[in-house]
Amino acid sequence: MKQILDYMTWMFFTMLLCTASLSAQTDTAIPKLVHKNGRYTLLVDNRPFLILGGQCGNSSNWPAMLPGVWQVMQEMHANTLEIPVYWEQVEPREGEFDFSQVQLVLEQARQNNMRLIFLWFATWKNGSNHYMPEWMKLDARKYPNVVGKDGREVDSPTPHCEEAMLADAKAFANFMGYLKQADPQHTIIMVQVENEPGTWGSVRDYSKKAQKLFEAPIPPEILTETVCKELNVDKKSKGTWSEVFGERADEYFHAWHVARYINYVVQAGKKVYPLPMYVNVALRDPLTNPSADQYESGGATDNVISIWKAAAPDIDFVAPDIYLRDDEAVLKVIDLYARPDNALMVPETGRSTKFLYSVLAKGIGFSPFGVDQRRNASPDAVPSRSPLAAEYELLKPMGHLLAEWSAEGKIQAVVEPADHAEQHIDLGSWEAVIKFGGGRGNQPAVERRIADGKALIIRLGENEFMGIGTNCRFTFNPIGKNKGKAWQYLKVKEGLYDESGEFKTVRVLNGDQTDWGGPQIGETPVLLHFTLTTR
Numbered sequence: 001m002k003q004i005l006d007y008m009t010w011m012f013f014t015m016l017l018c019t020a021s022l023s024a025q026t027d028t029a030i031p032k033l034v035h036k037n038g039r040y041t042l043l044v045d046n047r048p049f050l051i052l053g054g055q056c057g058n059s060s061n062w063p064a065m066l067p068g069v070w071q072v073m074q075e076m077h078a079n080t081l082e083i084p085v086y087w088e089q090v091e092p093r094e095g096e097f098d099f100s101q102v103q104l105v106l107e108q109a110r111q112n113n114m115r116l117i118f119l120w121f122a123t124w125k126n127g128s129n130h131y132m133p134e135w136m137k138l139d140a141r142k143y144p145n146v147v148g149k150d151g152r153e154v155d156s157p158t159p160h161c162e163e164a165m166l167a168d169a170k171a172f173a174n175f176m177g178y179l180k181q182a183d184p185q186h187t188i189i190m191v192q193v194e195n196e197p198g199t200w201g202s203v204r205d206y207s208k209k210a211q212k213l214f215e216a217p218i219p220p221e222i223l224t225e226t227v228c229k230e231l232n233v234d235k236k237s238k239g240t241w242s243e244v245f246g247e248r249a250d251e252y253f254h255a256w257h258v259a260r261y262i263n264y265v266v267q268a269g270k271k272v273y274p275l276p277m278y279v280n281v282a283l284r285d286p287l288t289n290p291s292a293d294q295y296e297s298g299g300a301t302d303n304v305i306s307i308w309k310a311a312a313p314d315i316d317f318v319a320p321d322i323y324l325r326d327d328e329a330v331l332k333v334i335d336l337y338a339r340p341d342n343a344l345m346v347p348e349t350g351r352s353t354k355f356l357y358s359v360l361a362k363g364i365g366f367s368p369f370g371v372d373q374r375r376n377a378s379p380d381a382v383p384s385r386s387p388l389a390a391e392y393e394l395l396k397p398m399g400h401l402l403a404e405w406s407a408e409g410k411i412q413a414v415v416e417p418a419d420h421a422e423q424h425i426d427l428g429s430w431e432a433v434i435k436f437g438g439g440r441g442n443q444p445a446v447e448r449r450i451a452d453g454k455a456l457i458i459r460l461g462e463n464e465f466m467g468i469g470t471n472c473r474f475t476f477n478p479i480g481k482n483k484g485k486a487w488q489y490l491k492v493k494e495g496l497y498d499e500s501g502e503f504k505t506v507r508v509l510n511g512d513q514t515d516w517g518g519p520q521i522g523e524t525p526v527l528l529h530f531t532l533t534t535r
């Protein structure tokens with residue numbers, strides 16, 4: 001008997017060990033971006049994944065800072081941390097690499113059940129070279145900056161420096177090689193290459209070397225169909241940059257060369273380990289077509305996305321950092337970057353959650369910037385629950401479904417306009433009417449000071465919808481083939497998705513909760529499941 005027991009114990013532990021070593025080596029599918037019918041899905045572990053992210057501060061990837069980062073990420077219910085990796089830190093001496101800090105982040109991310117997007121702060125960080133290693137900064141002749149029109153150096157590395165490009169590509173390839181062997185579990189789901197590349201303070205490089213290139217004929221491969229269409233250029237055009245592109249030639253030239261440079265770096269990294277890679281963008285005002293000296297020239301601003309696509313086919317997408325405040329401008333940016341040839345992801349934004357649903361309806365992810373930088377907080381203060389935490393808590397368990405529905409074009413979102421006017425969403429034989437302000441039935445809405453309401457609707461079937469909202473009220477109108485018919489709710493369920501991804505009904509709304517103009521939602525986001533019927 002004892003022998004049998006010993007044998008069973010031995011078997012049990014052997015099986016346990018096998019399972020443990022299997023899971024330690026888990027070699028899941030590499031994250032990838034898939035494209036169908038003009039929309040994108042990020043697949044993580046082969047499943048649609050919605051990035052509910054947070055980006056830490058620029059100087060937070062240090063051992064002493066990480067506990068605060070994880071704490072706030074947990075409080076936020078985020079699923080992905082965007083965190084920088086500094087070239088100056090990983091290659092302190094030329095050709096000597098140290099990825100110990102990367103390893104630390106990786107281990108802690110797993111302990112915190114968080115996915116990672118590493119931000120490769122290298123040649124460009126907000127248009128400057130500040131994260132180049134010291135051995136490069138000390139050799140300004142070899143690694144020069146842009147020269148402005150007035151002949152003076154600008155605080156921005158030139159994209160015409162092959163030595164810098166090769167050095168960046170080499171370091172990046174080493175970094176990606178490290179990630180490949182250190183992360184068979186795919187904790188890291190994407191990499192941002194550079195940070196807001198381009199140049200502030202000069203539209204392009206006016207050095208001798210750059211000038212010569214500028215006065216040479218354009219590279220023929222720039223004239224893709226999209227470039228010709230969007231920039232209104234004849235496909236057969238030949239000539240110098242100015243001859244082909246006229247008054248915006250300086251900016252297009254700079255964008256082309258910045259994008260070529262980064263594409264080279266991306267190629268080098270992808271050859272080693274092909275994770276999805278993107279480049280973030282310091283935006284220009286999308287409504288007024290300002291001249292290029294008003295914003296960071298050379299980055300993938302909305303007017304040069306087609307040039308970036310032509311110059312940098314290996315970059316998966318360009319991603320807008322949204323710090324604009326004006327509703328119209330923000331909604332325009334969302335439209336301009338959610339293109340059939342570009343996945344929408346917002347890697348940086350302010351604290352407002354107003355446009356969260358508008359981004360999720362069309363994109364693969366959302367991430368506010370500087371989440372661990374709590375202004376005026378005493379070190380031991382208990383952080384108050386942020387509005388974003390309530391949003392992420394509701395959305396996270398249904399993230400894969402939202403990613404799927406977004407890719408299928410089933411989600412539509414609206415935000416409360418400044419005049420609080422109700423918004424309409426066409427759902428085929430129904431229209432959702434979203435009201436803001438909190439008025440009861442036909443009574444006038446109570447004027448609220450800030451227009452921060454928002455809602456999204458998911459079309460699950462002809463008469464079946466899901467809605468999520470804050471500071472709004474949902475109701476419906478029969479339209480299309482239902483037009484003119486009487487109707488009523490069949491059922492309105494308030495609920496949420498649990499950790500296993502199942503919808504759980506919290507309560508059925510009826511009576512006062514639906515009779516006076518539809519269910520009303522306050523500051524805290526609520527998920528509603530509607531079935532409607534005509535009579």
Ligand code: DGJ
Binds near residue numbers: 058126196348369
């Ligand atoms: C945009 C940059 O990409 C970030 O790294 C950071 O510098 C923020 N601006 C600061 O607001």
